[in-house]
Structure formats: structure tokens, C-alpha cells
Amino acid sequence: xxxxxxxxxxxxxxxxxxxxxxxxxxxxxxxxxxxxxxxxxxxxxxxxxxxxxxxxxxxxxxxxxxxxxxxxxxxxxxxxxxxxxxxxxxxxxxxxxxxxxxxxxxxxxxxxxxxxxxxxxxxxxxxxxxxxxxxxxxxxxxxxxxxxxxxxxxxxxxxxxxxxxxxxxxxxxxxxxxxxxxxxxxxxxxxxxxxxxxxxxxxxxxxxxxxxxxxxxxxxxxxxxxxxxxxxxxxxxxxxxxxxxxxxxxxxxxxxxxxxxxxxxxxxxxxxxxxxxxxxxxxxxxxxxxxxxxxxxxxxxxxxxxxxxxxxxxxxxxxxxxxxxxxxxxxxxxxxxxxxxxxxxxxxxx
Amino acid sequence: xxxxxxxxxxxxxxxxxxxxxxxxxxxxxxxxxxxxxxxxxxxxxxxxxxxxxxxxxxxxxxxxxxxxxxxxxxxxxxxxxxxxxxxxxxxxxxxxxxxxxxxxxxxxxxxxxxxxxxxxxxxxxxxxxxxxxxxxxxxxxxxxxxxxxxxxxxxxxxxxxxxxxxxxxxxxxxxxxxxxxxxxxxxxxxxxxxxxxxxxxxxxxxxxxxxxxxxxxxxxxxxxxxxxxxxxxxxxxxxxxxxxxxxxxxxxxxxxxxxxxxxxxxxxxxxxxxxxxxxxxxxxxxxxxxxxxxxxxxxxxxxxxxxxxxxxxxxxxxxxxxxxxxxxxxxxxxxxxxxxxxx
Numbered sequence: 190x191x192x193x194x195x196x197x198x199x200x201x202x203x204x205x206x207x208x209x210x211x212x213x214x215x216x217x218x219x220x221x222x223x224x225x226x227x228x229x230x231x232x233x234x235x236x237x238x239x240x241x242x243x244x245x246x247x248x249x250x251x252x253x254x255x256x257x258x259x260x261x262x263x264x265x266x267x268x269x270x271x272x273x274x275x276x277x278x279x280x281x282x283x284x285x286x287x288x289x290x291x292x293x294x295x296x297x298x299x300x301x302x303x304x305x306x307x308x309x310x311x312x313x314x315x316x317x318x319x320x321x322x323x324x325x326x327x328x329x330x331x332x333x334x335x336x337x338x339x340x341x342x343x344x345x346x347x348x349x350x351x352x353x354x355x356x357x358x359x360x361x362x363x364x365x366x367x368x369x370x371x372x373x374x375x376x377x378x379x380x381x382x383x384x385x386x387x388x389x390x391x392x393x394x395x396x397x398x399x400x401x402x403x404x405x406x407x408x409x410x411x412x413x414x415x416x417x418x419x420x421x422x423x424x425x426x427x428x429x430x431x432x433x434x435x436x437x438x439x440x441x442x443x444x445x446x447x448x449x450x451x452x453x454x455x456x457x458x459x460x461x462x463x464x465x466x467x468x469x470x471x472x473x474x475x476x477x478x479x480x481x482x483x484x485x486x487x488x489x490x491x492x493x494x495x496x497x498x499x500x501x502x503x504x505x506x507x508x509x510x511x512x513x514x515x516x517x518x519x520x521x522x523x524x525x526x527x528x529x530x531x532x533x534x535x536x537x538x539x
Numbered sequence: 540x541x542x543x544x545x546x547x548x549x550x551x552x553x554x555x556x557x558x559x560x561x562x563x564x565x566x567x568x569x570x571x572x573x574x575x576x577x578x579x580x581x582x583x584x585x586x587x588x589x590x591x592x593x594x595x596x597x598x599x600x601x602x603x604x605x606x607x608x609x610x611x612x613x614x615x616x617x618x619x620x621x622x623x624x625x626x627x628x629x630x631x632x633x634x635x636x637x638x639x640x641x642x643x644x645x646x647x648x649x650x651x652x653x654x655x656x657x658x659x660x661x662x663x664x665x666x667x668x669x670x671x672x673x674x675x676x677x678x679x680x681x682x683x684x685x686x687x688x689x690x691x692x693x694x695x696x697x698x699x700x701x702x703x704x705x706x707x708x709x710x711x712x713x714x715x716x717x718x719x720x721x722x723x724x725x726x727x728x729x730x731x732x733x734x735x736x737x738x739x740x741x742x743x744x745x746x747x748x749x750x751x752x753x754x755x756x757x758x759x760x761x762x763x764x765x766x767x768x769x770x771x772x773x774x775x776x777x778x779x780x781x782x783x784x785x786x787x788x789x790x791x792x793x794x795x796x797x798x799x800x801x802x803x804x805x806x807x808x809x810x811x812x813x814x815x816x817x818x819x820x821x822x823x824x825x826x827x828x829x830x831x832x833x834x835x836x837x838x839x840x841x842x843x844x845x846x847x848x849x850x851x852x853x854x855x856x857x858x859x860x861x862x863x864x865x866x867x868x869x870x871x872x873x874x875x876x877x878x879x880x881x882x
Binding site for chain 2: 194195196334337338340341342344345348349369370372373374
């Protein structure tokens with residue numbers, strides 16, 4: 190079993206480090222990144238004795254963590270219940286169910302600001318009734334630990350890393366990769382990518398069109414002091430970036446990968462002597478019928494001409510409101526950043 | 540390394556000037572200076588997955604370590620076992636029991652279970668410093684016995700580093716990787732198993748090391764009684780990354796990257812989950828490393844020595860070394876040596 194499991198993980202997330210243009214740019218091309226934290230959390234649970242063969246695992250997720258857990262739980266023959274919202278569209282729901290997971294969708298629009306609260310309430314209610322065990326992707330430190338091997342492969346193939354560009358959702362991959370890279374390269378810059386209306390870096394919770402990054406709660410795995418710079422992207426910017434990634438590299442990936450590509454390429458072109466590594470967490474499976482469907486894109490008003498192509502430097506997280514914004518976080522805690530009063534200037538171009 | 544190839548009397552072939560001498564052999568082994576990397580490494584996949592303790596020694600190829608002279612005593616045949624006092628090996632100094640055991644095990648490996656021998660070992664390495672005082676004596680003894688066996692048989696004897704490693708660990712439970720040639724490749728050596736975990740594709744980059752002793756006043760460390768460091772899962776995960784950095788350091792022949800590995804490993808030794816081996820004034824040492832443009836800090840993970848790593852191609856190497864020497868002197872540590880490694 191152990192043997193086949195590591196093969197299975199390799200098959201879903203082969204950990205390819207892809208060299209891109211310009212030559213100082215590369216990416217970890219995960220495809221199903223969340224297989225790593227899912228495996229680590231489950232394995233740690235078995236090791237600590239918190240999980241047994243009859244444990245039922247529960248988790249809130251509307252995306253790749255659900256898929257990662259479903260793959261791993263299927264391999265371990267563990268029961269899995271996923272609490273998601275309508276961001277779990279029928280094809281993903283069918284995939285999860287075929288892997289043996291039960292999917293519970295809360296009655297909320299996918300973009301509601303408080304969607305995570307609603308998913309969590311449903312999960313806690315289920316736990317109360319059944320005694321199931323929550324894998325806690327947002328607070329489980331095994332989540333960070335699982336990114337040591339990806340960091341190892343990145344260093345093996347790309348060498349010293351000067352700038353790491355990662356989208357942020359749970360903080361697991363961004364802070365986890367940075368932790369292990371910085372054990373050797375403490376000066377490495379960590380650039381986080383968030384979206385407008387996500388609370389991760391000081392914005393107020395509101396409806397988010399771009400999913401797969403950002404969050405409506407603050408996860409325990411997110412260490413604000415790790416970040417040198419934060420970029421906020423809108424949905425259109427990320428969708429167009431996914432297309433650009435496909436056109437320029439032939440890699441057909443999801444919008445979170447597109448977002449990482451957009452920001453990392455911007456860095457690599459500006460700082461030609463720095464080696465920039467982007468994190469591509471997802472593939473395009475979930476996006477063929479929307480982001481990669483021109484009819485859907487047109488009907489929803491996502492047009493290339495409307496997307497920002499350069500970041501606007503803002504002086505406070507609350508000034509970031511539309512398009513593409515960036516902010517010098519400078520490895521500070523959230524409270525310190527938010528304590529800085531917003532200045533009246535609403536943004537300076539670069 | 541000197542060699543005395545004599546033949547056993549009566550085998551009818553040419554012997555050298557010591558016509559009646561017993562078959563003997565002389566061999567040496569160089570010391571090392573701490574470890575560039577030492578920790579616990581998760582290796583293998585699936586069912587083969589395991590964690591092994593392993594290290595990458597910093598060799599001192601130009602320094603004197605130990606010299607051993609072995610003489611076989613065919614007149615003293617007996618029933619011998621690899622147990623101190625019953626080995627049939629007369630060792631001088633007589634408390635060098637690890638060398639005694641290594642010599643017995645080596646003779647046994649050649650099928651010479653009944654052969655007695657005398658063994659003289661001279662060592663130039665301080666004990667407890669983490670410079671391989673024990674292993675260099677053991678390896679020199681193994682090599683000297685092998686040469687004496689060659690002399691006895693009148694034929695060449697090939698003693699691979701792998702066999703030396705196996706015998707050394709059998710004799711002393713944990714060995715440094717001194718038996719391997721550091722100029723052709725780098726090895727990650729499982730020092731308690733006696734096996735190579737990983738061969739790297741080349742030697743370490745050439746480094747210049749300023750070495751000093753952080754514990755001379757306390758008389759060194761009894762490495763045999765030192766409790767093993769235990770590392771957290773987080774640290775073991777990071778040790779895997781260290782191997783990747785080391786691979787790049789070797790591929791690029793980058794002193795900068797090798798230095799990062801050394802500093803990382805030194806910090807893990809300081810912060811092990813259990814039984815860390817703390818060097819006095821470690822934070823000050825890190826500061827001196829920064830201030831003098833040193834690439835990294837190498838420490839003995841079971842000993843008292845430490846050193847600053849410099850790129851030998853730095854234009855202002857001399858002045859940086861002078862600066863580092865005086866800063867280390869101010870901390871109260873004695874400068875021991877400065878040397879080039881791995882060649």
C-alpha cells in the first residue's frame with residue numbers, strides 16, 4: 190500500500206520544475222498541489238494515532254483540497270465528507286463522489302463573503318452528530334511540512350531562488366515553501382497573491398469572483414511576517430493570465446497558475462538578475478467550461494482589453510480595490526500593517 | 540604514505556633488505572574538520588521508506604591524521620575473536636582498543652582468523668575535537684593490516700573504501716567518512732551503518748577554511764558518550780532540502796551554496812529537538828561570518844571545533860582572513876589551522 194500510494198501521489202503531482210522565459214523564470218508545475226498537504230495530514234494523523242482505519246474525515250473545501258483529500262482517503266480506504274458550496278460544480282462533484290467521498294453543498298452562492306463560515310457551521314454540525322475528525326487544512330501544521338519535498342525539487346532543478354511567487358489561500362504552500370527555501374536562502378523574497386475581498390491581507394470580506402486563492406477567514410497556517418510583497422488581482426486579470434500562460438508556454442492551467450505566472454513574469458522581466466520561481470497549483474480541468482470557454486467569458490464580461498496589465502503600487506491594503514495592485518508588506522505582522530493609517534493618496538503607478 | 544612490501548620467509552621470491560622481517564604494512568589516514576552536513580535523512584519510497592543518520596565530512600587532505608604499522612605474527616597463531624583482549628592483536632598505545640578491534644576484523648575479513656599481529660598507531664589528531672582522531676586511527680589500522688596481508692600473500696590486496704567503512708563501523712559503531720577519496724566525489728555517509736547513502740557527482744567546491752576550537756578549555760568532548768541528537772520532523776524534512784542545495788553546490792562548484800549547507804547544518808546541531816550540541820558564542824560566530832564575508836560556518840557535530848568557510852578566489856581573501864582571525868581571537872577561541880579542502 191505504502192508503495193503504491195507514493196506512486197499515486199507522483200502521478201497526480203509529478204513535481205515538474207519547468208523553465209520559462211525569460212530565462213530567470215521557472216515554475217513548480219503541481220497540477221494537483223493539494224495532494225501533498227492531504228497526504229501529509231492523513232499520514233500524520235495515522236502516526237499520531239488521531240486517525241484510525243475507521244475514522245471519518247471531514248473538511249471544508251470547494252476546490253483542489255477536496256480533490257487532494259479524496260485521492261488520499263480513497264487510497265487509505267478512509268471515509269471522507271466534504272463541505273463545500275456551489276463552487277464545486279457538477280463535474281468536480283462527480284469526480285469526488287466516484288472516489289468515494291460524500292459532498293455536502295451549503296446553501297450559499299459561491300461568491301458570498303461568508304461562505305467559509307457557512308461551510309464550517311455545516312461541518313461542525315456534522316461532527317457533532319457523527320464524531321467525525323476534521324483534517325483542518327487551514328490550521329494543521331502538517332500542511333506546511335508537506336511542502337518540504339516540493340521545495341527540495343525546486344532547489345535541485347533551479348538552484349538558488351531569489352524570488353518566490355505564490356498564490357495564497359491557506360498559507361500552506363506559500364509559507365511552507367518559503368520556510369524550507371529560506372532555511373538556505375533567508376534573503377529570498379516571498380511575493381503573495383491575493384484577490385480583492387479576501388481577508389488574508391487586511392481587506393474586508395466581500396464577494397469574490399476569483400476562487401482558488403484568497404479566503405474569508407484567517408488560517409493559522411498563514412504567517413504574515415513571511416511576506417515581502419502582496420499583489421491583489423481581480424478575476425478578469427487572473428483569467429486573462431491563464432490564457433496568456435497557455436499562449437506563451439503551451440501549459441494549459443487554471444487561473445491561480447495564471448495569476449502566479451503574471452506576477453512572476455513581471456518580476457523576472459524587471460529584475461533580470463534574480464531567479465524567480467512561480468507556483469502553479471492547478472491544472473485546467475475545472476475551467477474548460479468557463480475560463481477556457483469564450484462564450485462564457487464574453488457573457489460574464491471578462492474581456493482581455495479590460496484587464497490591468499501593470500500593477501498599481503498602493504500604500505495600504507484598503508487602497509487596493511480593482512485590477513492589479515501591489516503593496517510592500519515588508520515582513521510585518523497584520524496588525525502592524527493595518528495600524529498604518531491609509532494616506533489620502535489612493536495609489537501611485539508603480 | 541610509506542610502504543614496506545616484504546615477503547614471508549621461504550616463499551622463494553625476492554624480499555627487500557629486511558630479509559627476515561615478518562610481513563608488515565604501514566598506512567596513514569588523514570583527519571577531517573567537522574561536517575559540512577550531518578543530520579537525519581528520509582530516504583526511499585513506500586515500503587522502503589526509512590530515516591537514516593548520515594554526514595558529509597570536511598576532509599583535511601593535507602594534514603597528518605594517523606599512521607599505523609601492522610606486523611603479522613605467524614608464530615603466534617591462536618583462536619581469536621573480535622573482543623577486546625581476545626583479538627590476538629598487540630596494540631600500542633594499548634588503550635587504542637578500537638584500532639585493535641579493527642585490525643582483528645580486517646584479518647578476519649581476509650579469512651586469517653588465526654593470525655596474530657602487532658599494531659602501532661601514532662595519531663596527530665586531538666581527541667574530542669571532532670576531527671576524526673578515532674576514525675583516522677581505525678582506518679589507518681585497517682589499511683596497514685591490508686598491506687601486511689598483501690605482503691604475507693605476496694599479492695595485491697584491494698581494500699575498497701566500502702569495505703574499510705564496514706570494518707570501521709564494526710569496530711567503533713560510528714565512523715567518519717575518511718576512507719573515501721574526497722577529490723573525486725562527495726559522499727553522504729551513514730556513519731552508524733557504514734554505508735554510502737548518496738554519491739554526489741563530483742567533489743565539494745574548493746574551500747578555504749579558517750579553523751578554531753570552541754572548547755579547548757573544557758578538554759574536548761567524549762564522542763563515545765555523546766547522546767545522539769534527535770531532530771524534529773520539520774528538521775528532517777529540511778535536511779532533504781539540504782541535499783538538493785548540496786547537489787547544486789557540487790554541480791556549480793559554488794562555495795556560496797556549500798557554505799549555506801554548512802551554516803544550515805550548524806544551526807540544526809544547535810537546535811536539535813533533543814540533545815543539541817551547542818557551541819559557545821554561536822550567535823557571535825554567525826555575526827563574524829556575516830561581517831567577514833565568509834560563505835558559511837562549519838562545525839563538528841560531535842566535537843568542539845568550528846571553522847569559517849571562505850571562497851579561495853576572493854580578491855581580498857587575506858584581509859578577510861585577518862579580520863576573522865582577530866574577531867575569533869576576541870571571543871577567546873584558539874585558531875587551530877587554516878586549510879584548503881577537498882584539495
